[in-house]
Amino acid sequence: MKVMEHLYVYLWDDPRENNCNSIFIDGKTPVLIDPGHLDKVNLLFDRMKDDGVEPERIKAVICTHAHPDHFEGTLAFKDSAVRIGISKREEQFIEEEARPMYAQHGIAMPDYRVDFYLKEGELHLGRHELQVLETPGHSPGGICLYWPRHGVLISGDLVFSRGVGRVDLPGGDGAALKSSLNRLAGLRVELLIPGHGPAIPGAERVRGNFDFVKAAYLTL
C-alpha cells in the first residue's frame, strides 16, 4: 500500500501470505526493505504490482537483520543485478551462529549474497537521505532505518506496536535492546513501521507506544 509519495508499506497479518512487513522506497534507486520468506516473495511482488510498482525496478534490497523471516527472500535476487545490503556484524552473525546451526541440523546453509554493508550514518538512496541506526538487542547486527525528512522509522524487530523483539534467540541481548530502544525513543517519529504487526501513524501515538514499551519492558 502506498502511504505517501515514494513510500509503500506491505503489512501482513496472515503468516500464510508472508511474515515480516516489507517496505518499498521508490525513486532513483528503488529499494526493497526486508523481503520476507523466499517462498512468499511472489505474493509481495503481486501486491507491489497491484500498486503499479514493477518489482523489476528494484535496484537494492536492504535487510534490518538476518533472521530468515526477513532475510531469506534476498535469495530471490541471487542471480540478478540487485544489490543486497545488511550490516557487517549481521553477516558475521550468519557465519558464526546461523551456519553452525544449519549444519547441526544437517541442512545446507542457503547460498546467500551480500553486496554492501550498512553502517551507522547517512544512507543516500537516490535523492532520499536516510540514516542507518545500529540497534543491537534483538539481533547483534540489527539496524533501523530513519528517514528524518518524513519522520519515518523502520524499526525491524527491535520495537513493535506494544512490544519489543525477542532477546532469547542466539545473539539476543536484553541490555543492548534497552539502550537501542532508548535511542529510538529520542527520535522525532511520525510513522513507525515495525518488522511485524501494525504500523503506528502520528507522533503522539508513536510517543505513547514508546512510553508503553519502556514502562513494560525497561523496568524488568
Ligand SMILES: [Zn+2]
Ligand atoms: Zn527477527
